[in-house]
Amino acid sequence: MKETSTNNFVSGLGSRLNSNPWYKLSEIILVFMSAFVVIKLLIPLTGDDPILKQAVIWLANIIMLILVFAGLKLRGESLKHFGLTFGKFTFRDLIRTLLLSLLVFVIAVIGFLMGSFIMANITGIPETSDLSSYGFLKGNLGMLLLTLAGVYIVSSFGEEVIYRAFLINRISEFNLSPRMGVVLALVISSLIFGLAHYEWGLMGMAQTTLMGLALGICYVKLKKKLWALVLAHAYMDTILMVQMYLASN
Template sequence: MTDKASNSLLAKLGNQLHKNKLVKAGEILLLFIFTYTFIKLIMPLAGDNPLLIQAVVWTANILMLIYVWIGLKLRGESWKDFGLVFGSISLRSAVKVTLLSLLVFVLAIAGFIIGSVIMANITGIPEGANMSGYDYLKGNIWMLIITLAGVYIVSSFGEEVIYRGFLINRISQIGNDSKKATIIAVILSSIIFGLIHYAWGPMGIVQTGFMGLALGISYIKLKKRLWILVLAHAYMDTILMAQLYMASN
């Protein structure tokens, strides 16, 4: 295939991603089908090694980010369309972003707690999420540092791009960005966000689902300023990892 023909095909695909609702829905489904297939095929190679299992999950998230980036390029868009603006920032703006991120952090924690209460009332057993996959962190400061570095990229940044920036925008666009479509997008993104934490058990799915709902609502109310959510997510990840590190003490 010649470069001209290839460029023409990519342009047509980009146009379909803009206009065709079925193609838009297919883009979302293909992302999760691809990710699910990748994890199913590669995960057995990790065996019971928690580090290798974590590496597979991180790799899957990075591949998802690449997929999302390709979708943006095909549309002629950029990360800015998801609310990610790169560049210098004034001290006043930095303070404002930090304060807003702390507010979102509190709201997300509240959502997490609500999920815990709901599950406790349904099951009658106030059990915590299954976090045994992070046992390698206990008492190991170097693994904590390495894990935090990876988590900030893959979880704090990656999950906000995928489950807020990508999902909410793409699902909303299928409904022509109407108010109803946006509400549905926020709800569906939070459900999917909860389900991808299936390894944490039923409690973890519900907890993260409600946390995702709080983050999704914040994303819309803050006019899609995604960096605020990335920071809030980073605070939660830091606290979680630190707790797991100190669990053996």
């Protein structure tokens, strides 16, 4: 009897997530509020240790991913709904995905540079993003390799699932016209992506907002080919991390 009641509750919750806009909104709030709470509770405990701070941010992202995938499970949807496929790739599929990822990379970099240009004109000075939290990478090859491994999973993959696949799909599923829903989803997802990088300063938030918008447009135009975005994001993360590793002490 207890198992039946649990199954009925899960089934009912999944049905409401599919049809009730308030449940949809609550899911989005839950995903991001959970990360906010984890960061607010744990960051003060890390002191001045940048590695521990980064670990807390990664933990918050992992919790968000778990909640996102739980939402898929409750709805009875597969990862394919987000554009994630894990089947066999032909050589042709691999080449096509790599070429698309390079195109997405170029478009995302243009968005990032546009953020720099806009902020430089607003502030009147060539401000740069505050990336001091990555200072522990300078000259430390072992830490660079370890950080890249984590970044590829939590940032390159995780952020594309959360900020592109999850947000764009869920916001566009509200009871709006298809065009309005997609436009609203692109704008909101890119703004939230920019705000999530608040530690990078105003310049960093502007850069990541426009980069997020560029990635979101690519996600929609490429019909949810999420792996191309994940690879493009990985290229950018690699460049950033290597830059920090090579930075002068």
